[in-house]
Amino acid sequence: MASIFTKIIQGDIPSYKIAEDEKYYAFLDINPLAKGHTLVIPKKETDYIFDLSDEDISGMMVFAKKIALAIEKVVPCKKVGIAVLGLEVPHAHIHVVPINTIYDIDFKQPKLKFTGEEFEVISKEISSKIIA
């Protein structure tokens, strides 16, 4: 069965898309730790990130870099952090999160709530800052 993230890539489940290319897809995390919290995923469904080929995992990081540079133009922050957990959704993903303190990327923190309209605005803002 296709993962929830594969269904997002295929458009069967909606997402607040930030960007995509032929191999990778980025969209807002629906339970964000911070405004702009984004997930970067490979289009080819693979559960464990370290099962990706060298080429695919390095390409994913280069793609995540573009997203991070766009996020920091929209969300004031000290840095953009990344984290990989993958305990919930069995489709490799990198969390890309604007941070000011270590607590901003602590997954035990309560998640933020945004309306659909707010998610839409955030995704469009970040998307517009991506440099190809």
Ligand code: AMP
């Ligand atoms: P983990 O697998 O532990 O890295 O966590 C999976 C992440 O995916 C969580 O932060 C969820 O909020 C996020 N997530 C799960 N379903 C969706 C969805 N349909 N759209 C956006 N984010 C999601």
